[in-house]
Amino acid sequence: MIEKTLVLLKPDAVERNLIGHILVEYERNGLSVLELKLMKASSTLAEQHYIEHKGKPFFDRLVAYLTRSPLVALVLEGENAISRVRALNGTTDPADSQDNTIRALYGKSMSENTVHASDSTESAEREREIWFG
Numbered sequence: 001m002i003e004k005t006l007v008l009l010k011p012d013a014v015e016r017n018l019i020g021h022i023l024v025e026y027e028r029n030g031l032s033v034l035e036l037k038l039m040k041a042s043s044t045l046a047e048q049h050y051i052e053h054k055g056k057p058f059f060d061r062l063v064a065y066l067t068r069s070p071l072v073a074l075v076l077e078g079e080n081a082i083s084r085v086r087a088l089n090g091t092t093d094p095a096d097s098q099d100n101t102i103r104a105l106y107g108k109s110m111s112e113n114t115v116h117a118s119d120s121t122e123s124a125e126r127e128r129e130i131w132f133g
């Protein structure tokens with residue numbers, strides 16, 4: 001099934017000049033960029049994005065991280081894009097992530113793990129609305 005998924009190259013990716021290095025991983029796996037923008041996220045936007053984590057001990061740190069400098073928001077499209085992009089990204093904690101996943105290659109820590117991708121069709125729709133309206 002052809003799907004669309006919402007991806008963020010988080011601030012640590014942009015700060016370390018990793019935009020191209022990460023995009024090439026998606027593109028060479030047959031995923032196409034449908035929309036893309038560099039922007040600084042507001043706290044409102046970051047809180048909306050991570051609303052499921054509101055109230056957790058790491059929530060404020062998460063919002064501060066996502067808003068501290070520009071990030072890249074994009075929509076990727078391809079066959080089974082949602083699960084394939086999650087697999088390319090790797091596990092939440094880069095230390096546990098399989099070799100050659102984006103988080104294993106570039107992730108700094110559990111709190112600064114460089115990329116985000118939607119985890120379901122519902123999340124993809126919700127997140128596309130948040131970032132691209």
Ligand SMILES: Nc1ncnc2c1ncn2[C@@H]1O[C@H](COP(=O)(O)OP(=O)(O)OP(=O)(O)O)[C@@H](O)[C@H]1O
Nearest residue numbers: 053058062091092110111112113115116117118119
């Ligand atoms: N126990 C934790 N301690 C610190 N940060 C955490 C913890 N759990 C999650 N996070 C942070 O919150 C983000 C969202 O957590 P989630 O469980 O949705 O993981 P994910 O789906 O792999 O990540 P993302 O939503 O960013 O793609 C993670 O990317 C991580 O940076």
